[in-house]
Amino acid sequence: MASKLTCSCLVLLVLVCMGCGICCYGEGMVPAVYVFGDSLADVGNNNHLDLSIIKADFPHNGVDYPGRKATGRFGNGKNSADFLAEKLGLPTSPPYLSISSNSNASAFVDGVNFASGGAGVLDSTNSDQCIALNKQIDYYSTVYGALVQQLGSDQAQSHLAKSIFVIVIGSNDMLHYVKSSSQNKLKSPQQQFVDSLVSSLDGQLKRIYNLGARKFAFIGTGPIGCCPSMRKQNKTEGCNQEANDMSVLYNKGVTSLLQNMATDFGDMSYSFFDTSLALLEYIQQPATYGFAEVKAACCGLGDLNAKIACIPISTYCANRSDHIFWDFYHPTETTAGMLSSTAFDESAPYVYPMNIRQLAAL
Known part of the structure; x- marks a missing residue:
């Protein structure tokens, strides 16, 4: 009888552990996540920029987010910052501008999100409409100082060295270049422009390093020429090859x-x-990945739902999970979730020299 009871207890324990492995995925992997970037990772910073028109704090954004409420995320639900934090077993890092200036370091210990819709590597990209990367790093410098003051230098350095620093930036700079005049492109050829971005990024990442960061998770730019806004400009509705080529060059430069x-x-x-x-x-293989619509945005108006942005008067699709794009620039929650899973768990050629799970475990 005792042996049967012991066996039953062991089976129950295994089942409980298996269940915990599912529901507690990634729990406790790192102490914090600090996020820098653009609208692909903004969780509400632009809500606090009174003069900015680059915002997503209105319907139909957030239609699939818990509470079905627009939060400032540029999408129908969670974005990459949410998914990566979730996989690491942490709550989403709060937007920096939502934290009171009177807060002490405890507000920053679990992570902070500095990402801003419209931001670029260059200060000139959407200037006065967003928090450029340099300004995001200025804000992080303030956070660093607060952590050192409260925790002490050694403990703060240890905390930051174990944390993950996510960077999602570059798309807006290249979109501005592609849309610029031919005269501007003659002055600054494509490779030269990309080189200038990488050169700027070199100083920016080293500055973050000098402020305690040791684990960098860099999310490269996507095929920006395939977003509905760029497709709409082609009679064939094909991808803009110039933009896609720039993204490849940029990703190589960042690597x-x-x-x-x-x-x-x-x-x-x-x-x-x-x-x-x-x-x-x-x-290119939508059915393999569960997608049915690769060209048109789910939310918007006009050709490919990309003539007018996703605003309250726009229409939006009922089948959001089979659309790659939510609006004329941003992915759906489904797409963001799938990409985040790949970054977290897959290997080369998609993610290298290690995935984010392996980075967190170091």
């Missing part, structure tokens, strides 16, 4: 930059996710 940083700084580790490669597979 080289990260490799050099890891060589120069022996205590730095990184994970780079090639979003272009992964998302192009969805676009």
